[in-house]
Amino acid sequence: MTPRAVRVACAQIAPAVGDLDGNRRLTREAVRGAVAAGARLVVLPELCTSGYVFESAEEARACAEPADGPALRGWAEEAARGEAVVVGGFCELGPEGVLFNSAAVVDGSGVLAVYRKIHLWDRELLFFEPGGEPAPVVETPLGRIGVGVCYDLNFPESARGLALAGAEVVALPANFPYSEGPEGERPIEVTLAMATAHLNRVFVAVCDRCGPERGVEWVGASVVCDERGWIVAGPPEGTGTVLADCDLARARDKAWNERNDVLADRRPDLYGLGEPTGVA
């Protein structure tokens, strides 16, 4: 396989809840900086246009904008400067006024895909509708980008589905609330990112946020893992952009050895995971 070196950036920023103008500037500048540093894939945190800790459904609604709104237009304009692709989380004002916790895949031409988070965490359930469509894998000149958001990382089924659909890298905007772990141990979210990469032989680019918000602290677990599960960059202390050069073509090779294959060795009839209930 021809190597396909792609500089990946995860911009661990500190959005301010409710400050739409400020967050537009902050996220746009983060994309600009990453593109100037040579990044072709730029990942931003979950809900980075709005902040996360809403006090009410009304506040969440006041922070929402459609996918063709000004925040994502700004990302597209910055992406255009470097033929980059941006994957970032936003508070989406959807059709008929329904709110979603979404992630958009954006390039210089505009929005390529919107994914509406299907696993909502805690109080998100008070503000958002869960998405009703599978997470997308977007074919781009950089490679095939799969998308997840935050708590999706707790469902290995999600990343498996993305890998089966051809994803070479999983871009995962996140807002991981901080929780205590054993002394000296890395955050469990980083362990999950490593396992996700190894189990599916895909690169994983997690972009977390930082900066306390209404009493919530964040893990700050932005990392890039290679297709073997090893951390190649991150996490930073506080705000900062994680940069890693990834040969995404390596994720196409699913052979562990001459007899074993990451995906083909699955035995889906023997896992007892229940029959899908939706349409194919």
Added chain:
Amino acid sequence: MTPRAVRVACAQIAPAVGDLDGNRRLTREAVRGAVAAGARLVVLPELCTSGYVFESAEEARACAEPADGPALRGWAEEAARGEAVVVGGFCELGPEGVLFNSAAVVDGSGVLAVYRKIHLWDRELLFFEPGGEPAPVVETPLGRIGVGVCYDLNFPESARGLALAGAEVVALPANFPYSEGPEGERPIEVTLAMATAHLNRVFVAVCDRCGPERGVEWVGASVVCDERGWIVAGPPEGTGTVLADCDLARARDKAWNERNDVLADRRPDLYGLGEPTGVA
């Protein structure tokens, strides 16, 4: 929930390939020692009755014995001394002379269940038939024990199925061949065990082997992880028995918070994992 403290032991031993008598003694003594140390769940490595690195199908066949053979009878006799349950890997001579890489769940009354490994690794494919039945969850007085073997850990679908079937602890006999990783990084198999535990809110007890065999070195990654994914004991350096007291009842609580549940939050119709092809 009433706490259910169970001492779990993973006996990281060094079997010798082809030495059936020696391995019977070694494994029996490992169970005896663990039971004497108060263990109620004793996990032994994969293929610990036979060794692993067979030179030929004939050699594998010469190392095989049925589930009611002398090796597992020895485990049952030792288990009876402490009302213990043993989960260990053995080279199974199955019906009609077919060989399986199996794990047995054994207590003082004898063999409770046999699981025939469904994901065969590398040269195992030359010697063994893959199992055709899902991995079992065995209800015991200690708790519900799910079973996996080695490479099964690479299929998050396996542990997910066990958790959905009620497993509180996944016992995983293994022979992990050593591979190089980054300096200072723990073996990826330990990371996978941690993630498996966290993602399913189950305890995970991995029993690896050690001692070089015909040029193959082993990771020696025997660990016990709690239901949050944290390592509570192991891995040892070389041979040694990992001991951990686990309150298995904690694995029944699948609530992350008042709104989220480890298993109920799954969206099986949206993962694109393909429809099971077997019978329900």
